[in-house]
Amino acid sequence: MTKHFLVCLILMLGVSLGFWVGRLEVLENQDVTATGERKPLYYRHPMNPQITSPTPAKDEMSMDYVPVYAEEQVQSVQSKSGKILYYRHPMGAADTSPVPKKDEMGMDYLPVYEGELATPKQIQISPEKIQKLGVKTETVAKRTLTRSIRALGSIQVDERRIHAVTPKFEGWIQRLYVNTTGQTVKRGQPLLEIYSPELMTAQQEYLIAQQGQLAMQQGSAQARDTAARLAENALQRLHYWDIAQAQLRRLQTQEKPLDTLPLLAPVNGVVLEKPAVEGMRFMPGELLFRIADLGTVWLLAEVFEQDIGEIRSGQVAQVAINAYPDQLFSGKVGFIYPTLATETRTVKVRIELSNSEGLLKPGLYGGVTLTALGNKKTRLAVPDSAVIDSGIRQIVLLQRGEGRFEPRAVKLGLQADGYREVLDGLEAGDKVVTRANFLIDAESNLKSVLDSFDSPDAEASQAMPEAQQGGH
CATH class of the missing domain: 2.40.420.20 (conserved putative lor/sdh protein from methanococcus maripaludis s2 fold)
Known part of the structure; x- marks a missing residue:
């Protein structure tokens, strides 16, 4: 009787215990579902998973410990099941060990399992470290790659806009109006006054021919034609000697030779050279002034030989001058020189630039950028x-x-x-x-x-x- 009673009592206690355990699990699941949050099992060190904490904490670098949940723990155990190959340095240094050990900061080396590295030629880094x-x-x-070619160069005078003032006769400089290099001159501006015996003789010949033409008004047609040609030839001779039209008109009006005559500037520009000195004697063809028109200038850029094949005449270029860092000047490739400098392995490329404001002074350094003409x-x-x-x-x-x-x-x-x-x-x-x-x-x-x-x-x-x- 007692034995049967004890068996029944044990069965009743088992059923009751199973009921309450199931009830608690249901309540826990309801609690998780209601709150929408999972409770972590523990917290692990962000750099060393071997170090854990039952409560939230921070490591020595003030980084939060990472929460570990129940399903993650199961996955971690499943993924890392297998043979431990070796142990690696916890901070990622190139240091491994066949047995567990600690680093210089007392942190445990991390185990590396079979299959954790995909191939020996791959690098694996933890998500936290990434x-x-x-x-x-x-x-x-x-x-579509568009390559830019860059080169350095300097501003030079446009050789086609340089003018030399050279007389075609012998004479003396009576007065010098432009007497410094670098001075700006305008086209038609008097540069100097000259006296020349040859000019005096040419003026007198013209005046005699003009008087003869007037005297032949009543003569035959042949005589009048001959007198007219003599006067025209004498006047043309003065014109070929670069005597200005205004001075020739004065000669025709006054009907007497002019003691001195001016030589005028042929272009707008800047005086580059001035060998002329007041009172000096000059000979035919002697240089008195060299004047450059700086309305257009060149930038001579040194382009490396591997880039020269990507440049063509007419190509647009952007120029940055060191003296004006906030400005860009636009120009075009005017000429590619036919020779290569063997010392620098570069080819000169001439960029033509408008200089209406006069900012681009000969000798200034700058850089040019060109878009390569390679295929697109x-x-x-x-x-x-x-x-x-x-x-x-x-x-x-x-x-x-x-x-x-x-x-x-x-x-x-x-x-x-x-x-x-x-x-x-x-x-x-x-x-x-x-x-x-x-x-x-x-x-x-x-x-x-x-x-x-x-x-x-x-x-x-x-x-x-x-x-x-x-x-x-």
């Missing part, structure tokens, strides 16, 4: 910031998945608009790291991964890290 580094990626795509076809390209150039080869970091990156050697071509043409190594649609790639390099010891490309036994050796092969 966010901390500020990693950004961009999709590789085809673009689209090219596969990556941003300049995506390229890690070691000097021997160019590398990009290719994103292979969440937190996994693969260094990829590429062959690059044209550089323009902040992008580099990719000739080999990538395909359209690939994602490459454009920001923090150098930090990933430092964080993950990229050099050791890159070395695997050159080693014939890399595949086998990378499967087991250095720590397992021989110890740390």
Whole structure:
């Protein structure tokens, strides 16, 4: 009787206990559903998952501990089930160990399980660290690249606008009106007064011929025609000697030779040279003034030989002068010189610039920007910031998945608009790291991964890290 009573009592207690346990679970589920929040099991160190806390906390760098929930714990256990290959430095340094250990700050080394690294040639970084580094990626795509050619040069005088003032007769300078170099002159402005016996003789011959023409008014037609030709030839001779029309009219009106005659400026411009001195004697063809019209000037730019094939006459150019940093001047390619300077491997290109305001002074330095005339076809390209150039080869970091990156050697071509043409190594649609790639390099010891490309036994050796092969 007692035995049956005890059995019944135990069964009743079991049923009652099961009821209340089920009831509590229902209440907990209702509580979670009602609040919409999950309760974390614990909080872990953001840089070292081995360090945990039952309550929210901050690490030594004031970063919040990361909450860990029940389902995450199960997933973590499932994903990290398997053989531990080795232990890695908790801060990402290139340091591993075959056995558990602590770093110099007392932080535990993190275990690396089988299958955690996709391939030996890939780099894996935790999501927290990716966010901390500020990693950004961009999709590789085809673009139209417009390359700019830049060159340096200096402002020069337009050789076609230089004029020399040289008399065609012998004489003396009686008075000098323009007596300094750099002085601005206007077309038709008197430069100097000259006295010349030859001019006096030519004037007298004209006046005699003119008087003879008047005396032959009653003569025969042949005589009148001969007198007219003599007077015209004498006047034309004075004109060929650059005597101004106003002075010739004075000679015709006064009917007596002029003691001195002026020489006039042939163009608007600036006096570059002035050998003329008041009172000096000059001979036919001797230089008295050299005047340059600076309404149009040249910029002679030195273009490197690899760029010269992209330039044509008539091409628009933008010129920035050092003296005027806030201004841009527009010009055109006027001429490409036929010779190359072997010392600098450059070719001179002449840019013609309007200088109506007179700002472009000969000798000023400046830079010119030209748009290359290469074809406008689209090219596969990556941003300049995506390229890690070691000097021997160019590398990009290719994103292979969440937190996994693969260094990829590429062959690059044209550089323009902040992008580099990719000739080999990538395909359209690939994602490459454009920001923090150098930090990933430092964080993950990229050099050791890159070395695997050159080693014939890399595949086998990378499967087991250095720590397992021989110890740390």
